[in-house]
Amino acid sequence: MVRFAGVIKRFGVQTVLDGLDLRVARGEKVTLIGPSGSGKTTILRLLMTLERVTEGTIHVNGKPFSHMPAGAGGSLVPADEKYLAGPRRRIGMVFQQFNLFPHMKVLENVMEAPVHVLGLNREEAAERARELLDLVGLYDKRGAHPTRLSGGQQQRVAIARALAMRPDVLLLDEVTSALDPELVAGVLDVLRDIARTTDITMLCVTHEMGFARDVSDRVLMFDHGRVLEAGPPEQLFEAPAHARTRAFLGSVR
Template sequence: MPQSDDNNSAEVPKAREAEEQPLVRFENVVKRYGDNVVLDELDFNVLPGQRVTLIGPSGSGKTTILRLLMTLEQVDDGVIWVDGDPLSHMYRNGALVRASQKHQRGVRKKIGMVFQQLNLFPNMTVRRNITEAPVHTLGMSRDEADERAAELLEMVGLADRIDEHPTRLSGGQQQRVAIARALAMRPEILLLDEVTSALDPELVAGVLDVLREIARTTDITMLAVTHEMGFAKDVSHRVLMFDRGQIVEDGPPERIFSEPREERTKSFLHAVLEAG
């Protein structure tokens, strides 16, 4: 059994109640690719305002969790809940059935994601990359979307690049634009999938500093997959160690990184920190 410091015992903001409804809940979730079971009856909760980091070896199921939340993949069994509403399913005649795409789009509006790949539109300016979705999906006015884009670019240190095209920006700058674009949709949950893995080493610090500032100045819920252990230690309320589709260990970063209880966690952290 995984060692845990109580699944909801992390240091969330003091105003949060321990019995508060989870913002994200995985209930016996199974995901397979052929005969390969990537998530094996996975259960875990994330409370509003928590910043949770998922660590573990490649192929342990971490990114699959984010892809399921973005409905880029579908569960094979179990149910995913977001803010009390089923995401993977919906109610029909009082019973839970597989969700329609329309239902999933509605629930997914609460979630934003920043991917490993930058995924910016090269034919659009930075401004339009950030404003198109709020205007067309949220019904935001063009003026409001422009104002929001300017505020977010100021926050990520790129206010003077609003009318540039992404191809004229460095990889680190493009990733900061991608972060601003995700936040422009005013999500309750921000998913981060190895957002620095495609960057040159000298660009990593700038992106992580932006994310640290977001963590410091907002109460947005974060679910991050990363191999940047220093970042995980700095921003997380909880760290979850994954292996073979299951949570091996769950606890606050100060314990996970200094006194891990599970041998699998110890060996993983030793390998990662030695490589770094």
């Protein structure tokens, strides 16, 4: 579903991703762990087209993503905004901050993108939104404004909003980091249910190691823009091969 081939990302003289080769299978749940500044969130930002690769290519669903075909020879050139508009719709992201529209009710927040981006009629979008709010346990809050919700409830609305676009890939960037500790469990439970009951491909950046262990098919340890090691969660958490991984896990447990 997702393939990074030799991806390098630089910000000025700083190399944030250093020749990343990564494949994520359709339906696979992959969690990225590692210290701050190791390049994890940059991977998600590249897939959201909030950043562009410096070198290398990204493919999504078997098609060029960071680049687009140029002419009949099969060569690729950096993708322009018009090209990106199509594949970008197939990727959903839940950010650290909720970014809900405060002037819209909860139901309208979830409906907005399917109506204006996918072209769904309002009836169909409303039905989809109600189903997703039920999924995240907030059907009874559909008529409320976001300011009337707790932080955990707002984040669950943000998850429903991302799923409303029926993405092929769901990106999760430290989705509990802005929440009070007592609200974290509810959001993580919703994501566990989604991971367990859907075939959506998930790429997750988190410092919640218990959550990573529960939902992941594979965990990748990053440091200085490179993957130090990768494996099933039981292997990486119980018997990490790399000293840096052992030190990092010791600091976050």
